[in-house]
Amino acid sequence: MENLEPNQIGFIYKFTFREQISVAFEVKMNYKTLLIENDVSHITDEWAKLKNFKCPNCPLDESKNEYCPLAKNLAGVLEFFNTLPSYKEAKVSVETSERTTYKETTVQVGVGSLIGIIMASSGCPIIGVLRPLVRFHLPFASLEETEYRVFSTYIFAQYFKFITGGEPDWDLTKLKAAYEQIQIVNKNIVNKLSDVELNDTSRNAVVTLSSFAEYIIFNLEDKEYIHLKDVFNSFGESTSKNWNTRKY
Numbered sequence: 001m002e003n004l005e006p007n008q009i010g011f012i013y014k015f016t017f018r019e020q021i022s023v024a025f026e027v028k029m030n031y032k033t034l035l036i037e038n039d040v041s042h043i044t045d046e047w048a049k050l051k052n053f054k055c056p057n058c059p060l061d062e063s064k065n066e067y068c069p070l071a072k073n074l075a076g077v078l079e080f081f082n083t084l085p086s087y088k089e090a091k092v093s094v095e096t097s098e099r100t101t102y103k104e105t106t107v108q109v110g111v112g113s114l115i116g117i118i119m120a121s122s123g124c125p126i127i128g129v130l131r132p133l134v135r136f137h138l139p140f141a142s143l144e145e146t147e148y149r150v151f152s153t154y155i156f157a158q159y160f161k162f163i164t165g166g167e168p169d170w171d172l173t174k175l176k177a178a179y180e181q182i183q184i185v186n187k188n189i190v191n192k193l194s195d196v197e198l199n200d201t202s203r204n205a206v207v208t209l210s211s212f213a214e215y216i217i218f219n220l221e222d223k224e225y226i227h228l229k230d231v232f233n234s235f236g237e238s239t240s241k242n243w244n245t246r247k248y
Contacts, residue, residue, distance in 0.1 A: 007030060008031060009034075009097070009135070011026070011094060011096055011137065012096075013025045013026075013027070013092065013114045014095070015107065016093075017089075025077060025114060027118060034120075034131040034132070034135060035122075035123055036118065036121045036123070040072050040075070040076070043075045045071075045075055048068060048075050049068065050062050050065050050068045052192075053070075053188075053192050055184060055185045055188040057126060057185070058185075060125065068124075070119055070123070070124040071192075072122075073118050073121075073122040074119070077114060077115065077118065078193070081107060085201065086106060086111075087106050089104070089106060089107075090104075090106070090107050090110055091104050092104075092113075092139075092140075094113070094139040096137075101140070103139070107201055108201055108205050108208070109140060111202065113141075115202070115206065117137055120133065120134050126181050126182060129182075130182070132153050147215065147228075150216055154172065155170075176221070179216050179217050179220070180217060183210060183214065186213060190203050
């Protein structure tokens with residue numbers, strides 16, 4: 001990650017196939033805004049224009065935004081993997097300044113992880129609410145890991161609202177509403193990719209991301225969060241009890 005500016009963070013996704021062919025995608029973003037700073041000025045695909053890719057809930061003005069920021073930032077990834085089936089096996093590594101994560105998996109899983117951070121940091125005003133998650137991106141996260149990261153990040157954000165005099169959303173009502181809007185975007189992307197006849201790899205990757213969002217929405221409807229209670233019931237208790245009862 002030597003080519004990053006001081007105010008940037010980055011991710012390098014490298015795919016290596018059995019044919020010993022490798023391809024790498026570098027995603028650079030601003031450290032503070034978490035918006036992508038890759039140069040995509042060369043992308044001029046008609047399908048990526050806002051008038052052709054716009055979601056039903058998109059607030060962007062077509063007269064001020066010629067291209068959909070999400071589509072334009074995804075274009076290079078989508079076009080490369082358009083020639084590969086989703087089930088093709090690959091060795092995928094994800095390099096950051098701190099570490100490299102490695103997994104032998106299918107193209108679909110690797111592409112899904114890559115697409116996820118691009119979508120959140122593309123400048124899309126709907127999926128952009130997930131940008132804080134990108135700062136602590138976990139490649140190849142499971143459903144439970146994703147849920148934990150979403151809930152903990154959101155609650156931490158509400159804490160900052162609380163200490164600065166804002167109105168925190170402790171019952172996560174706004175989080176559920178945000179994910180319902182994200183699902184509209186996910187479904188639109190799948191439909192648009194089908195319209196431009198791109199390979200199933202990209203579509204399936206977005207479908208997987210959509211299933212993760214559906215999982216979050218489903219569990220947000222469980223106001224008791226029973227499936228998570230056992231994990232957190234004893235948080236901090238065992239240590240304090242041990243220290244209080246220890247004899248010297």
